[in-house]
Every structure is written in C-alpha cells, then in structure tokens.
Amino acid sequence: METRPYGINDWARTVVLILISIVMVFPVYWMVMTAIKPLDEWLKYPPVWFTLRPTLDCFRSILGVLDKPIDFGNPGQAAAVPAILKGLFVSVSATFISMGAGSMAAYSISRFRIGGNFLPLFILSARMFPPIAVVLPLLVMYSNVGAIDSYWGLIVAYAGFTLPFSVWMMKSFIDDVPRAIEEAAIIEGMGNFEVFYKVTLPIVKTGILVTALFIFILNWSEFLVAFTMCYDRVETAPVFLASLFSAVCGTLYGPQAAMGLIIVIPVVIFGYLIQEHLARGFTFGALKR
Amino acid sequence: MAEGIPGETTRSTENHGILRRTASMIPLSVWLIVPVEIILIFLLIAPSLISIWLSLVSWQPTFGIGILAAKFIWFKNYIELFTDSRFLWAFFRTFYITATCVFLEFLIGLGLALLVEKTLPLRKLLILILILPMMFPPLVTGNSFFMLFVSEGPINRIITLVLGIPFKFDWLSSPTYAIYPIMIGEIWQWYPLMFLIMVSGLRGLPPNQLHAADVLGASRWDLFWRIKLPLLKPIILIAIVIRAMEVIKLFDLIYIMTRGGPGTATENINLYMYKIGLKDYRFSYVSAGAWLVLIASVIIFVYLLKPLLHKVGESDPRTEEAK
Numbered sequence: 001m002e003t004r005p006y007g008i009n010d011w012a013r014t015v016v017l018i019l020i021s022i023v024m025v026f027p028v029y030w031m032v033m034t035a036i037k038p039l040d041e042w043l044k045y046p047p048v049w050f051t052l053r054p055t056l057d058c059f060r061s062i063l064g065v066l067d068k069p070i071d072f073g074n075p076g077q078a079a080a081v082p083a084i085l086k087g088l089f090v091s092v093s094a095t096f097i098s099m100g101a102g103s104m105a106a107y108s109i110s111r112f113r114i115g116g117n118f119l120p121l122f123i124l125s126a127r128m129f130p131p132i133a134v135v136l137p138l139l140v141m142y143s144n145v146g147a148i149d150s151y152w153g154l155i156v157a158y159a160g161f162t163l164p165f166s167v168w169m170m171k172s173f174i175d176d177v178p179r180a181i182e183e184a185a186i187i188e189g190m191g192n193f194e195v196f197y198k199v200t201l202p203i204v205k206t207g208i209l210v211t212a213l214f215i216f217i218l219n220w221s222e223f224l225v226a227f228t229m230c231y232d233r234v235e236t237a238p239v240f241l242a243s244l245f246s247a248v249c250g251t252l253y254g255p256q257a258a259m260g261l262i263i264v265i266p267v268v269i270f271g272y273l274i275q276e277h278l279a280r281g282f283t284f285g286a287l288k289r
Numbered sequence: 290m291a292e293g294i295p296g297e298t299t300r301s302t303e304n305h306g307i308l309r310r311t312a313s314m315i316p317l318s319v320w321l322i323v324p325v326e327i328i329l330i331f332l333l334i335a336p337s338l339i340s341i342w343l344s345l346v347s348w349q350p351t352f353g354i355g356i357l358a359a360k361f362i363w364f365k366n367y368i369e370l371f372t373d374s375r376f377l378w379a380f381f382r383t384f385y386i387t388a389t390c391v392f393l394e395f396l397i398g399l400g401l402a403l404l405v406e407k408t409l410p411l412r413k414l415l416i417l418i419l420i421l422p423m424m425f426p427p428l429v430t431g432n433s434f435f436m437l438f439v440s441e442g443p444i445n446r447i448i449t450l451v452l453g454i455p456f457k458f459d460w461l462s463s464p465t466y467a468i469y470p471i472m473i474g475e476i477w478q479w480y481p482l483m484f485l486i487m488v489s490g491l492r493g494l495p496p497n498q499l500h501a502a503d504v505l506g507a508s509r510w511d512l513f514w515r516i517k518l519p520l521l522k523p524i525i526l527i528a529i530v531i532r533a534m535e536v537i538k539l540f541d542l543i544y545i546m547t548r549g550g551p552g553t554a555t556e557n558i559n560l561y562m563y564k565i566g567l568k569d570y571r572f573s574y575v576s577a578g579a580w581l582v583l584i585a586s587v588i589i590f591v592y593l594l595k596p597l598l599h600k601v602g603e604s605d606p607r608t609e610e611a612k
Contacts, residue, residue, distance in 0.1 A: 006410055014410045020401070021418045027433045027477065028421060030443055034436055045441040046449075101324035112318035123325065126333050128586065131538055132562040133579030136572050137339035138332070140356060160332030163325065192317040221426030223541045224559075228567055238428045238541075245432075245545055253436055260429040271424035278423065279485040286527055287489050 035059070035257035042253040058258035080240055080259060087236035090151060090226075091219035094158030099212050101159070102166025103174075107196050109167070110174040111182075120167065124284060127164045134161075135228050142229065149230045157225055162215045165281060169214065172285025173207030174200060213270045214281040221267060237263050344577035349570045359573070366577035375553055376578055379561035383582070386468070386557055387536040390475045391529055397476070398483025398528075403513075406491050416488070423481035431545030434474035435461070438546075464554035467547050471555060474542050479535075483528055490524040491517070523597050530590050537586055558582050 034042065036054040062080040105123075108114045115122075138157060139148065147153030177200055185199045186192075201208070223238040230239070241259045244252055271278065279287045339356065344366055348359035370376050401419060405412055422430070437444050440459040449456040460470050494517060502516050540559040543549060549556035549564065556564070558578070566575035 006408075010407070010409050013404050014412075014415070017401070017404055017409070017415045017419075018411075021415060024419060024422060024477065026443075027430075027437055028425075030437060031429075031433045043441055046446050047441065047443050049443075097328075101328055104321040105325035108318045108321035112316070114318045114322055119322070123329065126329070128534055128583065128590075129333075129337075130559060130562065130579050130582050131540065132559055132566055132575065133340055133583065134332070134336050136566055136576060136579075137336035137343065140339055140343075140350075140572070141335060143350075156328070157332065160328045163328060167325065193320075196317070196321070217424075221428070223426070223428045223544075224563075228563070238426060241428060241432065242545060245435075256432055257436065260432045263426055264424070264429050267426060268421070268424045272417070275417065275420065278420070279482065279489055282482050283486060283527065283531055287486060287524075 031257045031260055034253050035261050037254060039254065058254035059262070062255050062258050062262070080237075080262065083235045083240035084237050084262065086151075086234055087220060087226075087238070090154050090158065090234065090236060091216055093151075093155045094162065094219050095212055095216045097155065097159035098162045098166045098215050099170075099208065102163055102211075103170045103201070103208065104196075106167050106170035106174055107200060110171045111179075120171070123167050124164050126161065131224050132228070135225060139229065149233045151234055154226060154230060154234055154236075157229065158219045158222065161222070161225065162218050164284065165218065166211055166215055168284035169211045169281055170204070170207065172280060172288065173204045173211070176207075176288075177203050210274045210277045211281070213274050214277070217267050217270055221263070340576045340579065343573045344580055346573055348573045350572060351570050366574050367581065369574065370578055370581060375556070376561060378553065379556045379558050380582065380585075382468075382556065383537055383539075383558040384585075386472060386475070386539065387533050390472055390479070390536050391532045393476050394480045394483045394532060395525070395529060397480040398485075399487045399525075401480075401484045402487035402491055405488065419484060420481040422478050423485075425478055427478065427539075427541035428545055430474050430478045431542040434470055434477070434542070435546050438470040461547050462551050464551050467551065467555045471543055471546055474546070475536065475539060478542075479532060483532065486524060486528045487521070490521050493524075494520050526593055526597055530593050533590070533593075534586070537582070 033049075033051060035058050036056065037048060037051045038053050038055050038057065041048045041051055041053075064081060109120055142148045142150075142153050147156075181203070182195050182199055185195045190198065220236075221238065222236070223242065226234070226236040226239050227242065230236075235243075237259075241256065241263060244256050244259060274281075343356060345361060345363060346356070346359035347362050347365070348354075348356050352359070405416060409415070425433070436442060438460040440457055444460070445457055448458075458466075461467050498516060498520075499512065502512055507515070538559060539557055540563070543555055543557060543560050544563075547555045549560035553561075562575045562578055565571050565578075
C-alpha cells in the first residue's frame, strides 16, 4: 500500500467508521455496564447509561465468593465455577481429538488426494445438517450405550461437529507448504509417516495453533448440543448462562451479563490472537488471508 | 507401539509379523484418514441412517420399544408435515430470516470493506473494533440483545430521546415485531465475517486491471460495478453460501431471546424441531422435517454455487477461486 498524506476524504471516511464502530460496540458496552451495576440500577427507567457506583458483586455472586449472595431464586446458584471447569474440560478434550484426527486427514487429503473431491466435500456436509436432525438420532444411539449426559459422549459429539473446520483449515495450511521440502526428506531416507510427523507438522505449527484455538472457541461457545444431550451432570458454561434465563430467575440482568462476559472474555482474547485467520477458519480455508 | 514384546510365544510373533506385513501394505494415506472415518461413521453416517429410518416409521421414545420394532408407515410423516401449518410457517420463516440476514450482512460487510479499502487514519484499529461482534458466542449475543430490547431497555430510551415523545414498546413480546430484534442480533454478530471476507477479496483483486481502467478514465462508479463486483462474484457467492448454511441453523439467539414466542411467532425450523422433538418426543415426525429442510437447503446452495462450479469445471472452487 502506498503511503501518502491523508486528505480530507480520508478523514471523512475515518469519522464515518468511528461513528459506525460506536454503534456496533454499544451492545458490548451495555453488557459490561450492566454487569458492574449495583442491584437497584438493573431495572431503572430511564436506564442508567453510566454507573457511578461500579461493583463486582454480580461476578462474585456468580462465582460464589460473595458473603451474602444475591438471591437467584433457583438452586443453581453459584454453579458457574463447576460449569466453567466442565465446559473447559469438554472443549479442550474435543479440540485435541478433532485436531488429531483432522490434521492427519488433512495431510492425507492435501498430499495424496485421498478420496478425491468426494471425501473433503463429504466431511464438509457435516456442517449442513440441521443440528437437531443430528442430535435426535444421536440421542437414540447414546441411550443404547449409556452416553447421554456423559463427558465422553459430549466430547465425541463436539469433536465430530468441528471436524469439517479442522480438516479444511489444516488442509489449507498444509497446502501452503512446498512439497519440495518433503521430497528432500524422503530422499534423505525418511519414511512417509516420519515426513508427516517430523517435517510437515513442525512447519505448520502456527497453523496447528491457530486451528486449535479456533476449534476451542467453537466448542466453548456451543450451546444446542450440550443443552439437548446433557441434563445436570455435564453442564457447560453456555448451558449455565441459559439456565439463568429460566422463569424462576426473573430478570437477573446483572448476573446474566456477568456470566456472559465470563464466557466471552477467553473467546475475545483467543479471537484477537488469531484474528488474521478468522476469515480462513469460517470459510473452511477458502480464504488464505 | 508396533514392537514385539519379548517372551511371547512364537505363534503370536508370527501373527504379529502377518499383521505388520498387512499393515505395511495399506498406504499411509489410508491410515491417516482412519480416525476421521471412524468419527464420521459414528457421527454422520450412522445418525443419517437412523434418521432416515426414523422418518419412515412411527416411533417415539415414550413408546418403550426399539426403533427397529416401530411400525413402518412409508411417507406418512412427510405428508403430514405438508399439512402442518406450524411447520410450514417455521420453514418459510427460516428462509425469510436467512435471506434477509445474509443479504444485509453482505451489504454492510461490502460497504465497510469499501470504506477501509485505502489507507486511512486509524485503519487497523477500526478494523479490529469492527470485527469484535464476531467473537461473541451466539448465546451471549442473544443475552446482550435481550437486555437491549426489553421494554425498560436502552433501545426504547434511545427511540424516546430521538422522537421526543415517550416510547415504550415490549419488542420481544410482540408477535409482529419480535423477529426484528433477533434478526438485528444475528446481523450484528455476523456482518464482521462478511466484512473480513470482502476486505480480503478486494485486496486480492488484480491491480493491473484496476489500474488500466483508472488510466482509461473509468469513474469510480464504473470501476466498482463493472470491474470490482464481477471479479468479486465467486468470493461473494462462497461467503453467502457459508453464511446461509449457518443462519439456517440459527437456534441460540432465538432460544434465549424469545424461545420462539410469543406463541410460535418467531419459531424457525430449529426451534420448531426442538420443541416438537425434545418436548413432545415426536422423534420420527421431526426427523422427516429435518430431511425436508436439508433437501431444500441443498437445492438452494447448489443453485447459488452453480455459476461457480460451471466456470472452474472439474477443479475445486474453494482453492481455485478464493485466493
């Protein structure tokens, strides 16, 4: 991009963009504000645009570290910590499985064109099914093997649902590695698997990290599958957030916003870490930059 | 892992040798896709087959019989669906939401991408701020927009301040209007993806053609409509299909904001299937509905992607076109 002094036109564009950004950031601002408002300001009308008495009570209450917790009116009070830990465990495990299976398949597809055009598109088709359509037969299958409301059941389901992303994204990273490097390694006497394991994988390690974070974000944010396939034992963070919306809880804007923020924070951090590759991820590797 | 354990009988070593020889006959490329195949069989093929079977029989978990013992009723479920006005409404509402949201996301994304096309003051920072909504889990977006649109919420207050007259409206309880906060939430969350895709598309345009047109005196209007847009077409189509695939699956936002209500006014196909399938346990009926949705969406995607597949012929459109 050529460097030139900014003209009036450029500044006008920037001003327009700043205005749009303010509008787009407002929902986020409102959530942060609600989460730090004291109890009596949640429902005030006209709304309190900027609270002068910020407090972390909502967070403390959700996490169960407040002496006198705000009464949620349901027994799920202060269950956020177990839900976060369970969600974390499920997401991380599923990410490992998805990445392991996905990168191996991606290498095979990229280098040996295994399955021709059919296999990659078939893997992709897993994203087209309406989620409930997959969940119902899965429930039938799971009830036969006792996997409903179990960790491994949810982990396997998550690994499967993110597989299209791990395969296609890793394929796009592996496609970028020049074949000559691998050919040289084979001439040096390395076996096929050794080449994959010792040459190709180390070269694409940024790609692996990016893909893994991307898949973790998807797993961590997933709601429908966790919500329908698990009851109490395995409760992920989004499912806990949804439980705060039940009728018994009424209008708990503060804790809801606080829990929402707790869920969002890791996602935003990881999201910005891999922001250059987000488009690549969501387009299944179709966009390189 | 493949090492023989010392002290074993000769027989097992022989077996080991045979196994090993057979294993080495299968090429690495096949070994590498084994895990994926297992997961796919378990999570895609098996559920699909069960789902097809379910859609052709009359079965509910409350019947207390295995799915294979259920009564085979051919296409009765499908026929019943076509007379179920609630299903049909949910079906059309899904495609209405999808078409509107994807189109608006595309317009906003392209507009913003054109705005940041050239160097600008604060360009990088603004891009980073604009893509923030994309990082939000859909459920949290629902949470956030629920708080914005409640009757005592800031949206009503802003309208009051703009209009100058007291305005109080319970958006999420209105059968006519409850759908709009949901669509706004969906658009807010996903315009950044369109924006990123369009930024990268515009950056990838061949500079020679643009420069040539510029030298020949094309106006910026012509440059956009006659050169940039046609060149962007493949990327736009891919982006639209990818977004449409996800919007059809929209669930979290609606669940948290209205639960498909009031009544069934904001039910899309997923909410409908969730309620009928997991609340009323009509598994076979819902499975039939799911296949109708899948068939409809595949037809639409193929139709959308047709110009693309046509142009690149045999090769894969994703890797060929979208550089």
